[in-house]
Amino acid sequence: MSEDKEEIEGLVKEAERYARENGFRLNPDEKVVKGLVRGLLHNESVYGERYCPCRRVTGDKEEDKKIICPCVYHKSEIEEQGYCHCRLFVK
Numbered sequence: 001m002s003e004d005k006e007e008i009e010g011l012v013k014e015a016e017r018y019a020r021e022n023g024f025r026l027n028p029d030e031k032v033v034k035g036l037v038r039g040l041l042h043n044e045s046v047y048g049e050r051y052c053p054c055r056r057v058t059g060d061k062e063e064d065k066k067i068i069c070p071c072v073y074h075k076s077e078i079e080e081q082g083y084c085h086c087r088l089f090v091k
Contacts (some may be wrong), residue, residue: 036054052086
């Protein structure tokens with residue numbers, strides 16, 4: 001996998017901006033965030049999409065669209081639990 005520091009930092013900034021625009025924030029644990037971002041980049045290199053690293057890729061492109069980060073589940077999970085399943089986004 002050819003990830004570099006700039007790519008990781010860029011994706012973290014993108015996620016921060018997205019969170020801010022949607023009324024939540026990134027997990028304050030930088031180690032967790034960077035690990036998840038590496039997982040997203042890995043999935044992008046393997047599957048061609050930034051699938052949530054906490055969800056199983058089925059191979060069914062239509063079904064798997066739901067788990068491209070930010071996935072379709074994250075807002076309801078944040079509302080109900082205070083964080084999304086993978087804990088990238090928190091209240």
